[in-house]
Amino acid sequence: MSLDELLRPRPEPGRNNRIIPSRQxxxxxxxxxxxxxxxxxxxxxxxxxxxxxxxxxxxxxxxxxxxxxxxxxxxFNALTATEVTIEDTGGTDPPNQPLMFTPDADQRVQTLNGVEHAGVHWTVRLPTGTTVRSAPIGPDANGQHIPVIAASPGLLDAAGPHWATGRGYDTFHDTRAEAVAVIGQGMADRLGITTLDTTPAILIGDTPFTVIGILTDTDHKPDLLLSVLIPRTTAERIYGPPDPGQRAKMLVTTKIGAARQIAGEVPYALRPDTPEAFKPIPPPDPRxxxxxxxxxxxxxxxxxxxxxxxxxxxxxxxxxxxxxxxxxxxxxxxxxxxxxxxxxxxxxxxxxxxxxxxxxxxxxxxxxxxxxxxxxxxxxxxxxxxxxxxxxxxxxxxxxxxxxxxxxxxxxxxxxxxxxxx
Structure with missing residues (x-):
């Protein structure tokens, strides 16, 4: 209530004056x-x-x-949207057709416009009780069975490797089926391998493999860091083709925007006679x-x-x-x-x-x-x-x-x- 309203004269008694309500x-x-x-x-x-x-x-x-x-x-654009997986389904007779990827599968796919790298891989079927160790006598690292991955040279390029030391195997090693291996940094620490200057080797069962590269990280397929990678021809020579129940796959990395188109073209580039033998898995829509x-x-x-x-x-x-x-x-x-x-x-x-x-x-x-x-x-x-x-x-x-x-x-x-x- 303002001061003017307080000082305003009040109505005289007896007069019919309307009371003015207070305002603010x-x-x-x-x-x-x-x-x-x-x-x-x-x-x-x-x-x-x-x-x-x-x-x-x-x-x-x-x-x-x-x-x-x-x-x-x-x-998503940089990684997920550039990764295509091709699964080998075995065609019309999977049990009797263990591997549909041809020896030149990497080169066939890399000729497609938009493809950067491509490589075949599968998990090697090891004999029961086979372990990976760094010494002729003794258990494997921490007493665990370490997965062994058969991979073509193109897979190492497609994975986007980051090397701690050494390098990956190439077409020379793959063509000659050399007994070489690539492992991750964590795996190397578990096996006690700290340098490649002494040409260290690991034993898969009783077969020695020379370690030529140690990975610190990969842009794609980080599970490779927990495995031992050997050339695919070496794996076929020693352990035979992949298990029909665990089909081989191909990792394809593409340029941004080309992944879905490449996914449709790869089966025909691999096997024009039986493209249905492959199942392409394009990346999800990033949007x-x-x-x-x-x-x-x-x-x-x-x-x-x-x-x-x-x-x-x-x-x-x-x-x-x-x-x-x-x-x-x-x-x-x-x-x-x-x-x-x-x-x-x-x-x-x-x-x-x-x-x-x-x-x-x-x-x-x-x-x-x-x-x-x-x-x-x-x-x-x-x-x-x-x-x-x-x-x-x-x-x-x-x-x-x-x-x-x-x-x-x-x-x-x-x-x-x-x-x-x-």
């Missing part, structure tokens, strides 16, 4: 709300901090999700896969952001309610001077809405800086939706209003007489 101008409303917030600045700051954390987390999570999704999309990942991440992180906003709203509601209880005498005095219930409710709603809006603005700023800084550290491209940044202060305002509804309603119901008794 917007200027008075905001000045009262500002005075209430500045009366206890530390509490106001802590109250706004809940919204800062809630809105800031909301914006940061959405920004980091969009940024991470962009990186996932790039990874569909990206959308699924985006939806899953978005739903999860949006739920977390919503929880943060609820926590911030509860903090505002709790602090505003305590303020109402502490200012009961002030509210009663204002009611006694003519303030109406909606005036009291409007004041507390304005306070909570103002704190929510300020928290939203500060939280948005901090979240934007967080997203940009994280992307800079990871060397990513930061992605923040403008709609998210624009809506964040409105979310803070809405959070403050919703949080202040119950305390404002409680304040509006305080009776002047009961309040002044306290």
């Amino acid at each position: 101008h917007p200027r008075d409303l905001f000045s009262e709300a500002l005075a209430g917030m500045l009366q206890r600045p530390a509490r106001s700051v802590l109250t706004a901090l809940g919204t800062v954390l809630g809105v800031g987390t909301f914006v940061a999570i959405l920004g980091l999700t969009a940024t991470a999704t962009g990186q996932i999309d790039d990874r 569909t896969l990206r959308d699924h990942v985006t939806d899953d991440l978005g739903a999860l992180f949006l739920l977390l952001a919503g929880i943060c906003l609820i926590i911030g709203a509860v903090g505002i509601a709790n602090t505003t309610l305590i303020a109402v209880m502490e200012r009961t005498a002030e509210i009663g005095l204002r009611r006694a001077l003519g303030a109406r219930g909606r005036h009291i409710a409007g004041q507390f709603l304005t306070e909570s809405a103002t704190l929510g809006t300020l928290g939203g603005l500060i939280g948005t700023s901090l979240a934007t800086v967080t997203v940009v800084a994280t992307a800079a550290v990871k060397q990513w491209t930061p992605i923040i939706e403008p709609a998210t940044v624009a809506a964040a202060p409105l979310i803070g305002l809405t959070t403050g209003l919703l949080a202040g509804l119950y305390p404002a309603w409680r304040a509006a119901r305080i009776e002047p007489v009961e309040a002044l008794k306290r």
Whole structure:
């Protein structure tokens, strides 16, 4: 209630004068709300901090999700979208046709436009009890049976190898069926092989194989790091063709955008007479896969952001309610001077809405800086939706209003007489 209204002359008794209800101008409303917030600045700051954390987390999570999704999309394009697997189905008589890949399968596929590398591989069928060890006498590494993979030279190129030392076997080794092997760094550590300067060898059963390369990582087929790789011709010479129950496969790496076309052409390049003997498995559509990942991440992180906003709203509601209880005498005095219930409710709603809006603005700023800084550290491209940044202060305002509804309603119901008794 303004000072002019308090000093206005009251109607004389006996006259039929209409009682003018008290009014509250917007200027008075905001000045009262500002005075209430500045009366206890530390509490106001802590109250706004809940919204800062809630809105800031909301914006940061959405920004980091969009940024991470962009990186996932790039990874899909670079790796998953360039990998094609060709399975040997055995044609019309699989048990009697153990291997449909011809000796020149790598060269046939690599002549296709868009193919970068291609290689055949299968798991060698070892005799029962065969182990891999690095000494003529003694158990294998940790007493485990290590898988042995027969692979053409093209498979090592298609896998995208990263060498710790040495190199992979080539067409010379494959043509002569040389007893050479390639192993992963972890496998080399388990077998006690630390250098190739001494020309180390491993024994698969009783057959020695010279280790000519040690892998640290691969871009495709990381399971190769846990196996021993030997030339396919060597495996056929010593252990025979692959088991009909565990068919051979071919890994084909392509240029970006060519994978699906290559998947349809490879069977005809391998065996024009029986292309149905091969089952091509193209990579999944990167856009569909990206959308699924985006939806899953978005739903999860949006739920977390919503929880943060609820926590911030509860903090505002709790602090505003305590303020109402502490200012009961002030509210009663204002009611006694003519303030109406909606005036009291409007004041507390304005306070909570103002704190929510300020928290939203500060939280948005901090979240934007967080997203940009994280992307800079990871060397990513930061992605923040403008709609998210624009809506964040409105979310803070809405959070403050919703949080202040119950305390404002409680304040509006305080009776002047009961309040002044306290």
